[in-house]
Amino acid sequence: MKREHALLVLYLAAVIVTTVVHDPLSLGAGLVGLLLLAGRKAARLLARCLRVILVFNLAVSLGYLVLAHVHGFSPWETLLLINLRVLVLTLMSFLFIARVNLFRALDFSPTLTWLLGLAYSQALGFQRVHADFRLALSSRSIVRPGLRDRYRSSAAAAAWFMDKALATARESAHALRARGFFGD
Amino acid sequence: MHLPDGFLSPQTYLPAYALCAGLWWLGLRRLKAQLDVDTLPRLAVLTALAFVLMMLAMPLPGGSTVHAAGIALLAVNFGVWTAFLAISLVLAMQALLFGMGGITALAVNALAMGLMGSVAAWLAWHGLRSVSEVAALILAGWVSVALPALLIALILGIQPAIAHDAAGRPLFFPFDLSVTLPAVMIPHVLVGLGEGLLTWLGTATLQRLQARHAA
Amino acid sequence: MIKLAGVSHRYNGSAALVDVSLEVAAGEKVVLLGANGTGKSTLLKILDGLIRPDRGLYTYKGEAIDPRRLRDPRLNRRFRAEVALLFQNPDAMLFNPTVYDEIAFGPRQLGLPDVDDRVRRWAERMRLTPQLERLPFSLSGGEKQKLALAALLAVGPRLLLLDEPAAALDPRSTGWLIDFLAELSITVITTTHNLSLAPELGSRALVLGEDHRLIHDGPIEDFLADQEKLLAANLVHSHRHRHGELEHRHFHTHDWE
Numbered sequence: 001m002k003r004e005h006a007l008l009v010l011y012l013a014a015v016i017v018t019t020v021v022h023d024p025l026s027l028g029a030g031l032v033g034l035l036l037l038a039g040r041k042a043a044r045l046l047a048r049c050l051r052v053i054l055v056f057n058l059a060v061s062l063g064y065l066v067l068a069h070v071h072g073f074s075p076w077e078t079l080l081l082i083n084l085r086v087l088v089l090t091l092m093s094f095l096f097i098a099r100v101n102l103f104r105a106l107d108f109s110p111t112l113t114w115l116l117g118l119a120y121s122q123a124l125g126f127q128r129v130h131a132d133f134r135l136a137l138s139s140r141s142i143v144r145p146g147l148r149d150r151y152r153s154s155a156a157a158a159a160w161f162m163d164k165a166l167a168t169a170r171e172s173a174h175a176l177r178a179r180g181f182f183g184d
Numbered sequence: 185m186h187l188p189d190g191f192l193s194p195q196t197y198l199p200a201y202a203l204c205a206g207l208w209w210l211g212l213r214r215l216k217a218q219l220d221v222d223t224l225p226r227l228a229v230l231t232a233l234a235f236v237l238m239m240l241a242m243p244l245p246g247g248s249t250v251h252a253a254g255i256a257l258l259a260v261n262f263g264v265w266t267a268f269l270a271i272s273l274v275l276a277m278q279a280l281l282f283g284m285g286g287i288t289a290l291a292v293n294a295l296a297m298g299l300m301g302s303v304a305a306w307l308a309w310h311g312l313r314s315v316s317e318v319a320a321l322i323l324a325g326w327v328s329v330a331l332p333a334l335l336i337a338l339i340l341g342i343q344p345a346i347a348h349d350a351a352g353r354p355l356f357f358p359f360d361l362s363v364t365l366p367a368v369m370i371p372h373v374l375v376g377l378g379e380g381l382l383t384w385l386g387t388a389t390l391q392r393l394q395a396r397h398a399a
Numbered sequence: 400m401i402k403l404a405g406v407s408h409r410y411n412g413s414a415a416l417v418d419v420s421l422e423v424a425a426g427e428k429v430v431l432l433g434a435n436g437t438g439k440s441t442l443l444k445i446l447d448g449l450i451r452p453d454r455g456l457y458t459y460k461g462e463a464i465d466p467r468r469l470r471d472p473r474l475n476r477r478f479r480a481e482v483a484l485l486f487q488n489p490d491a492m493l494f495n496p497t498v499y500d501e502i503a504f505g506p507r508q509l510g511l512p513d514v515d516d517r518v519r520r521w522a523e524r525m526r527l528t529p530q531l532e533r534l535p536f537s538l539s540g541g542e543k544q545k546l547a548l549a550a551l552l553a554v555g556p557r558l559l560l561l562d563e564p565a566a567a568l569d570p571r572s573t574g575w576l577i578d579f580l581a582e583l584s585i586t587v588i589t590t591t592h593n594l595s596l597a598p599e600l601g602s603r604a605l606v607l608g609e610d611h612r613l614i615h616d617g618p619i620e621d622f623l624a625d626q627e628k629l630l631a632a633n634l635v636h637s638h639r640h641r642h643g644e645l646e647h648r649h650f651h652t653h654d655w656e
Binding site: 172 | 230382
């Protein structure tokens with residue numbers, strides 16, 4: 001079994017284990033283990049994790065604190081367990097992304113690898129352009145853009161992406177045909 | 185609307201994955217059966233489109249924004265299976281490539297948004313289009329957000345009941361249906377209106393563009 | 400007018416700019432050179448107050464500028480009325496329903512009294528008058544770029560930032576662009592990776608090396624004569640080719656990329 005396949009299986013197994021362990025101490029040990037595994041990048045990965053989970057976890061935690069206060073029970077063990085679990089899972093995923101080449105890990109299915117590859121490279125390009133649409137509106141707005149202008153900017157972006165998507169689909173199809181993918 | 189990791193018990197997400205795996209296999213086989221030059225590249229590109237549409241902020245009065253999903257847009261214009269597979273791929277990309285989390289919730293999200301959302305949108309569109317195309321598209325958009333929200337509210341709300349420790353304390357998600365139903369449904373009922381708008385105007389734009397590209 | 404002091408920035412985990420310090424005076428025409436990926440776009444976005452650099456300070460006419468400070472509506476108004484950025488992808492800048500509205504957007508926001516005048520003047524200058532009622536999306540690539548420029552200039556900025564304006568243009572349009580920029584009397588900073596074009600775009604060259612540092616700040620002729628720096632910046636290459644019968648190698652660029 002190739003290294004990447006093994007790591008994928010290991011990652012998925014670790015994810016499942018994290019959801020059947022309910023002891024905060026063990027999860028804490030897992031967290032420490034992951035941070036050690038991350039090495040020099042540990043601090044940066046941790047910061048990124050926290051940024052991703054912050055809003056939702058804060059909302060859930062605060063809500064539960066209120067519930068506990070109203071009904072008169074102690075929420076702390078539950079909050080610790082839940083938040084720790086979310087943190088460990090997210091960190092695990094980030095570490096996987098940083099260390100493992102997903103395309104090699106998935107190469108048992110050429111179709112899947114190809115689909116994800118094309119989708120991913122397109123998506124990256126779109127991400128950059130999306131950022132540009134947003135920045136361009138800021139750049140051109142001498143006064144704070146109103147609802148209509150913000151809407152128009154989003155609409156222009158959506159139309160641009162749809163146009164590019166249609167054009168790219170056609171081009172890729174032609175390229176595939178030219179390389180004899182469809183044997184016709 | 186994405187459910188992040190860690191809030192679903194294995195009793196929930198493992199069966200969901202099993203179900204999804206079967207549906208993915210089925211969907212891919214169907215798509216490959218009607219394989220022409222366009223099918224696979226179009227799926228990949230629509231995935232990227234769905235991905236970026238989810239990033240697009242739809243402005244609301246008052247300065248805040250809400251994010252669209254484009255599920256109904258895909259379902260109405262490209263079919264339920266394509267929409268389901270594209271949304272599933274987006275979720276996989278987000279979890280495994282873009283570092284947005286969600287590997288445990290992937291199957292549930294795919295079933296709720298990708299499958300249920302697409303089917304609901306498709307039914308609304310075909311059910312109402314003979315009466316009014318515009319109304320049908322807006323309704324398609326609305327249900328493609330509202331129904332998945334209901335499903336997710338239900339799934340989240342039963343977590344405390346199906347996964348708790350000996351003392352009755354929740355192990356994954358700490359709120360029951362009395363909280364999740366209003367908390368999830370109310371904002372999504374509103375988001376659904378924006379999605380309806382996107383589906384209607386987006387479809388018009390898409391059809392115009394498709395005509396241009398076919399020429 | 401512009402001052403960058405010790406500006407460093409990382410983007411997506413890797414370095415985009417490292418310890419860049421520079422000053423540009425009003426009226427200068429500056430070329431920002433560098434191979435792809437050396438941080439030119441990032442630098443322009445910092446100068447337009449769209450990105451806050453991880454380290455260092457950016458001041459425009461003595462005032463510190465970054466996205467957070469620009470939340471102050473008065474500062475934003477002062478700054479954005481004077482500084483304009485043409486994005487590398489002009490499509491990202493266009494969102495109004497007609498070409499007319501696109502050019503009118505900025506002047507309307509400023510509440511200028513002569514909006515119609517300005518729009519028609521700039522449309523005329525860019526030869527877009529017949530397209531005034533058209534949807535910007537339907538224009539050709541070159542026309543979109545001219546439209547974006549018109550929309551920026553209609554506001555009357557003092558500083559114009561151009562991100563690779565010639566990259567997607569055909570030779571005739573590039574010639575037009577060079578002439579056009581030469582006529583402008585405002586401060587202009589243009590990025591390019593095209594060496595043969597660079598001397599036409601400005602008299603002073605700021606060059607970003609592959610280490611994302613400023614490796615040259617001075618007259619452009621000095622830079623073009625310095626083979627070592629040219630190599631370090633990855634702006635020239637060497638490969639086998641012929642002049643006449645003899646096959647050989649030397650450092651060169653190709654005139655029209």
